[in-house]
Amino acid sequence: MPARHTELPLNAASLNAVVDAMTVVTLCLTQILTQEQRERFGRDLVTMAEIAGRKGNLELTSILLDVRASVKTRDEELDAANAAGDAAA
Numbered sequence: 001m002p003a004r005h006t007e008l009p010l011n012a013a014s015l016n017a018v019v020d021a022m023t024v025v026t027l028c029l030t031q032i033l034t035q036e037q038r039e040r041f042g043r044d045l046v047t048m049a050e051i052a053g054r055k056g057n058l059e060l061t062s063i064l065l066d067v068r069a070s071v072k073t074r075d076e077e078l079d080a081a082n083a084a085g086d087a088a089a
Helices: 012-030 035-054 058-088
Strands: none
Touching: 012 035, 012 058, 035 058
16 A cells, blocks of 8 residues: 555545545535535535636546535434434434
């Protein structure tokens, strides 16, 4: 394993790892936000993706939408887990 990030090869696997890492950091950070703040954050990601798309930056558009989808999925999973916990109580 490379000792530093600058030694990573630039290929599909390393780029996917960077996107995955960004998504994990985003998920961790959004968990400290209220539901309303997370929704606003999601809308902002979509807006930024739309702007990037209009500028022709389809790679950034795709990454931003992937991150948004991950955050939304995680929110839905947490909501379902909380509802199940409430129903069991």
